[in-house]
Amino acid sequence: MPPSLRHRFGHRIRELRLATGMNQEEFADRCGFARTYMSRIETGGANPSLDAIQTLADGLKIDLASLFKEI
Template identity: 70%
Template sequence: MPAPAKSLSLRRAFGNRVRELRLAQDITQEAFADKCGFARTYMSRIETGRANPSLDAIKVLSVALGISVASLFEGL
């Protein structure tokens, strides 16, 4: 069963937020994926909204960015 459209737009918005924060720190996607312990392809899928990261993955992203989990969701 396909995911509701709202879920897809939230994933895209979250991915855009991760990309925005990563670029603000001048980190390449590959370097950021390494810092998180993720494959670069998975990082790409997160940033394009094609992946649905787990709570554990979201925590890893926030730690790697040096921000709180709540900050990752600001403005979504």
């Protein structure tokens, strides 16, 4: 069975975060999220809202289309 969309999305967030050189805590702070919530997003344990997804894209300084590319 292929990974769920939440898991693929979380992997993409982690991949993009690492490419910026930020650790999880720094990125969570930039987004205004708790580090534990960021961890849950990256592991596919959380189902972020549309507003949270926009915040993640803004924190990565990319547009929404780029965030979902290759998912």
